Amino acid sequence: MKIPIKWLKEYVKFKLSPEDLAEKLTMAGTEVGAIEYHGGGIENVVCGKIKAVERNDAHLICEIDLGTEIIKTITDDLSLQVGDRVPVASDESKLAEGIHVKKIALSGVESFGMLCRPHELGLAKADHVMKLPLDAKIGMDVKKVLGKNGIVLDLDVLPNRGDLQSIIGVAREVAAVLNDKIQNPNVKLIETNRKVNIKVEVKDKELCPRYMARVIEGVKIKDSPQWIKEKLLLSGVRPINNVVDITNFVLLEYGQPLHAFDADKVDKIVVRKAKAGEKIKTLDEQELKLDSGILVIADSKKPIAVAGIMGGIGTEVALNTQNILLESAFFNPISINKTSQMLKLRSESSVRFGKGVDWDGVAAALDRAAQLIAELGEGKILAGKIDKKAKSRKCKQLAIRVENTNRLLGTKLKAAEIIKILGRLGFKKIKSSMKSVTVSVPLSRFGDIEREVDLVEEVARIYGYDKIDTTISRVSQELSTDAFEKNSRKIKEILAGAGLYEVQTFSILDPKYPERLGLEADYIPIANPLTEDESVLRTIMLPSILKAVDHNLRHQIDDLGIFEVGKVYHKAKSYVETNMLAGALTGQGADFFALKGIIETLLFEFGSSKFESIQSNLLHPGQSAGIIFENKAVGWFGELNPDISKRYDFKKPVYVFEINLEVLFSAIKLTKKCKPLPKFPKSDRDVAMFIKDSVTHAGILETIREVGGSMVEDIQLFDVYKNSRAYRITYRDKNRTLTVDEVNAKHEEILKSLTTKLGVELRK
Amino acid sequence: MVERIKAVEDEAISRLNEIKNLQELEAWRIRYLGKKGLLTELVKNLKNIPTEDRPHFGKNLNITKNKLENIIKEKRVTLESADKEKKIKSSAVDITMPGKGIKRGKLHPITQVMNEVVDIFLRLGFSIADGPDIETDYYNFEALNIPKHHASRDMWSTLYIEKDTLLRTHTSPVQIRVMEKKKPPLAIIAPGKVYRRDADVTHSTVFHQVEGFMVDKNITFADLKGTLTALLHAIFGKAKRVRFRPSYFPFTEPSAEVDVECVNCGGKGKLSNGESCRVCKETGWLEILGCGMIDPNVFKNLKYDPDKYSGYAFGMGIERIAMLKFGISDIRLFFENDLRFLKQF
């Protein structure tokens, strides 16, 4: 909401600087997003009149009269027409901060100067070249056209504060914040003797609880006076003609959307729901198909406006219009929001009706606009007004308890202070005691202030959040173990310690990932994705991990190890989300056993693990393994299948893993039990051998253990070269010291068994 | 005979001067003082000498022996210390060479900030809870006092899976899920991923939030202010000013937006070179989180008596805090996972 300070001061007097006012409003809940200084810093920009336009592909070549000379300028705004007044900047011009004159050169056409868009003059951002009022003098400095040094507050109005979508509403808020009073506009209507004769029928009083209208006859459609144009321009609205400008002006002033019909083109007004199949062509030339839920304004035959959202073509005010039917209404906010979403139509009107307008403002704004149309359009207001309403709305009465207010805020306010604060906001005291205050809620806050707690908030924000104490409470709740958090943090610390970097990836992906990985496309799609790249939920971590690998490889980071703890998503009877751990290793030092070592190190923290061979399309058939933790299959790892690698254009092997954390964490045994330390010495014996291809490490261990029995405490593989292996066997008895002869005999026995059973060739 | 002793002594001393290391010294010792050494041979020879000459001869022999033993002792000390020095010298290292190493990875900056926030609340006695990413319209909106077609729904641009099923737009549904199952007193934080249909340099379709709430008898807005001020001081430093200003959320009343003094310009709105601060858009303040007292309508859905219990709730975007803390200007950097980026934190 744009609030020109000069305009605001017509309703509330204050001496604060714009910055101080902005600070006060912000701290009372209405954030001032920006303070705009119009014309400040803008120099040598003048008003030009378009004399001729010529289309050249995506551009218009405009001939522009600057008063002193005529220039040719190229623009990409195709909406310009002959006769339009536009701001023209030249090389010597100064524009809003950070914007410079850009020249568009087109083959064969020389371009002088630039046509400015509103933000280039320090106004709100817009796609189109700014159009100045049609009576703006050619060659005049735009600062004069815009109103010199207009200062405008740009407010971010909260969704519950429909009452602040008007200058008067903001004036009321400023008055409350500054503890001051407001001055309402002085509306004096002069009606003729003839009475309003239009028939109005409201068929749906729930969607339209109040419908008012007046008729003004003999209106001359022409340009608005400068004082209206200036206010509209500063508020970001383009002046069109006096009647349209007045409806916009009153919309800004009161926050009440109005609609002006050409009274001669409307035989009667029926407010009803659209019939299935009905259509309407709106003012912006769209043909809309209506359905039966949508509220319309119709004449005796057809819809002439989508209620509260947009008028139709054919009944609008045109240059030859003489008699005006002016509508002011209260439409059901929910219905307006629904229709606006359904038709994808948003307008200044729909936004205001959607937040709810002021019940009393419906009448006040109608009179204000009728008065202005009569004054500025030399028309006559017919006697009386149409006012069809469900029932009169009365101010709601609400009680606020003193103790409850202090209980919620942590304050020590008294009844008198509460009455004072609410009084500043226009809540009138009905009755009060030490314990409780009853007030009536102004109709402008209808729908926003409905409960005691809403009053508590009003008290808090005007009292000042900064005046409320800062304390810290604790509650005596049962301590939780937060096991998932603890374990996943452990995982992250261990893996980072092992040299891997943690990544954070999107859980929503490109739907092409299953095809790249040779998987079935059983993902959950998003109905309204922002982009195709982020349109399905992943069923597996791998594609996210590979995306991160791919990014790094493309940026010449060839050696990397990464991991992530994240979720995958499946649809069964309901939606299932599973916490997973996944990662990848590639480049220098990366191989199957490097990754296996990391996984072993990780699982060693939680319990005992082993590995078994598996078949997976995701992995290299000769370098793939299943991970078994405490006898449960928890995941897999190995080299990424070379076919997939090729699809990603990875030049070196990438080793990947994925572990289901839900299964892993549930398999962790909670008890850790201490075993006594050995009391007697150990004896080590080494064995070196050549093995056949069919012999595995696991087979060797098994053979040694089988023969060694309880005498063998530990077996370590300490050297590997091609098919040569060297092991160190540790012998120990927990009850006595083993003799040299005993150890030698057992060791010989083991060597013999290795030779006969596995056919290894012992090395001396 | 005495001459022979003298000759051995002279030879020994002259040879000793040429000795350069411990091995030569040992050879010298064996030659003169060893079991078969020259001096030892002379001692053995005593028995061939007339008895009356023996004392005189023996005395001379002893003097020479002691002399040589002392000399060798001294020489050994000199040689040993020279030897030690040489060894130390030869094993000196270039301390500027790189360490051998354990290559350590790092936690993602989002995780680092998330852990920091979570740890602060764990110390304040909060427990962790979580909820699903795929939520129902009921938990994400309706139970939080955001009815269908209400103007406030525009505050969240939502990604839908199907009708009434969506990707949660905030972590606030966890409030409802916890309060449905448990009774006060409660102090809960819920970290997690959230989704919005919105993307640019400061907005990401997927990002992280931490939700927190406390419900008991007599929990006040002052408690909310105290707790969040403590949090922000812990994250951004005690010297930073914090302000609470009125705002609107359908699920809290009163509601507040919390700002912290701009980390870029120190709250001045302008940089030291006079340029305007882009981080805070010249306001001197950074919007950090939204919060408020839980709305009685939320309690009513859960059958909590709002006259008996009160509570506060807050939600904050972790990426936003991390961006401000680390000076990151583009949110997309978090999710590209470029190692050159991740190594910096």
Ligand SMILES: [Zn+2]
């Ligand atoms: Zn700043």
